[in-house]
Amino acid sequence: MIWVSILVVSVVLAGVGVSLTSEAPDVQLGAGLIIQGRVPWVLLALLWGGVALGALSMLRGRALPKLAVVVLEVVPVAFVTWYVIAGSALPAHTLAIDPGDPFPAYALEDQDGALHRVAALEKRAPALYIFYRGHW
Amino acid sequence: MSVDPPSSSRRLKERLESQFTFLSDPEGVLLDGLGIRHRGGRNDGVDIAYPTAMLVDADGIVRWVFQSDAYQERARAGQIFAAIADLEGAGGRGSP
Known part of the structure; x- marks a missing residue:
């Protein structure tokens, strides 16, 4: 049973790792089959189910080495659990802009320090603005 | 941004190795x-x-x-391209 536990936890964690690091848009967290939804309960159930199998297997003997395995599993599984739940509990807020509204004026520097100044309703090339959390 | x-x-x-502008x-x-x-x-408490x-x-x-109010959830490429296609279909101005 400990091997099943190791298999489940390592395969699901590997899936999370691929999801978080992949540059392919459809593999990112939130898009994978087991990671769908605001809080990916299926993913968490698989991970903690795998850990539980490891813990149960301790009842069948050789408890100490199995305990070491379970501890090794719990650390990354607890981290993933914290990550997905914390990220799903951002404070509620209201957008100040709806489709059909003018995009606000701005004067901001780009990555090279060049100033980009655009007035509200100024003619421009159509643009996609992506606001990311930064600090990468 | x-x-x-x-x-x-x-x-x-x-x-x-991005071609995008980073404001x-x-x-x-x-x-x-x-x-x-x-x-x-x-x-670290920064907004x-x-x-x-x-x-x-x-x-x-x-x-x-x-x-989205979950930080793991981002616009997927398919959603973005569909929005761009809609805008292009409306002559770059979108529907009124």
Whole structure:
């Protein structure tokens, strides 16, 4: 049973790792089959189910080495659990802009320090603005 | 676009080998204008943006918005391309 536990936890964690690091848009967290939804309960159930199998297997003997395995599993599984739940509990807020509204004026520097100044309703090339959390 | 300084944005752009322009909004002026300021959202207490994507047409009008209140959830490429196709189908101006 400990091997099943190791298999489940390592395969699901590997899936999370691929999801978080992949540059392919459809593999990112939130898009994978087991990671769908605001809080990916299926993913968490698989991970903690795998850990539980490891813990149960301790009842069948050789408890100490199995305990070491379970501890090794719990650390990354607890981290993933914290990550997905914390990220799903951002404070509620209201957008100040709806489709059909003018995009606000701005004067901001780009990555090279060049100033980009655009007035509200100024003619421009159509643009996609992506606001990311930064600090990468 | 992020609250990171230009130097951080440059490193990120180089690391990603991206062709996009990375604008810096350290004061969060646009975050307030758009209502997407996540107060104290970064681990060190700095205000950052709620993950948001907006498509703006040639007249400066917002035509499409994607936002989530979960930071793992982002606009997928398919959603973005569909929004762009809609805008192009409307002659770059979107529907009134």
